[in-house]
Amino acid sequence: ALLPILSYPDPRLRTIAKPVKEVDDEIKTLITDMIETMYDAEGIGLAASQVDQHVQLIVMDLSENKDSPMVFINPKVTPLVEEKQPYEEGCLSVPDVYDKVERPNKVRIEAIDENGQVIDKEVEGLLAVCIQHEMDHLNGVIFVDYLSRLKQTRARDKVRKVLKVREKQG
Numbered sequence: 032a033l034l035p036i037l038s039y040p041d042p043r044l045r046t047i048a049k050p051v052k053e054v055d056d057e058i059k060t061l062i063t064d065m066i067e068t069m070y071d072a073e074g075i076g077l078a079a080s081q082v083d084q085h086v087q088l089i090v091m092d093l094s095e096n097k098d099s100p101m102v103f104i105n106p107k108v109t110p111l112v113e114e115k116q117p118y119e120e121g122c123l124s125v126p127d128v129y130d131k132v133e134r135p136n137k138v139r140i141e142a143i144d145e146n147g148q149v150i151d152k153e154v155e156g157l158l159a160v161c162i163q164h165e166m167d168h169l170n171g172v173i174f175v176d177y178l179s180r181l182k183q184t185r186a187r188d189k190v191r192k193v194l195k196v197r198e199k200q201g
């Protein structure tokens with residue numbers, strides 16, 4: 032089922048996500064719904080916080096054909112390089128706002144997948160940028176927090192406008 036995505040500056044986006052204790056049917060349904068919601072919203076990632084479910088769960092799909100979703104449960108991300116690189120980020124909770132954020136572009140991801148299998152890999156580039164962006168969501172951080180006050184104000188105004196247009200479209 033499609034899930035409503037919270038929009039900035041909704042305070043619920045600031046909630047700290049709790050670890051997943053058991054990958055039960057409820058979590059498996061949430062994973063399916065988040066993947067569907069991510070594709071519908073044309074994103075490459077989605078954190079459970081964004082659909083108001085405050086558990087440590089991230090889905091991502093960077094593939095061309097949108098047919099290879101990745102699931103990260105209770106993820107831990109460790110930078111592998113000191114140097115930070117700027118990357119143009121967007122966010123499904125801050126529609127139509129794109130801006131550069133500096134992050135390490137090589138990280139180690141430790142997590143479990145939907146089958147309880149251990150994931151432990153080193154990634155770089157957009158995958159590294161996206162997983163850090165999603166991890167921020169689980170910690171109540173939104174990419175606009177890294178931008179200037181002025182850009183944060185503009186982002187709030189932009190989101191308000193986009194939501195009005197969407198309401199009219201029904």
Ligand SMILES: O=C(O)C[C@@H](Cc1ccccc1)C(=O)SCC(=O)c1ccccc1
Pocket residue numbers: 073074075076077078119120121122123124160161164165168
């Ligand atoms: O809000 C989210 O977490 C999804 C977000 C993930 C993300 C994209 C790009 C950089 C960092 C994190 C999106 O999918 S935004 C929309 C999008 O598909 C996109 C935006 C900019 C660059 C590449 C993709």
Ligand SMILES: [Zn+2]
Pocket residue numbers: 121122123124164168
């Ligand atoms: Zn986001």
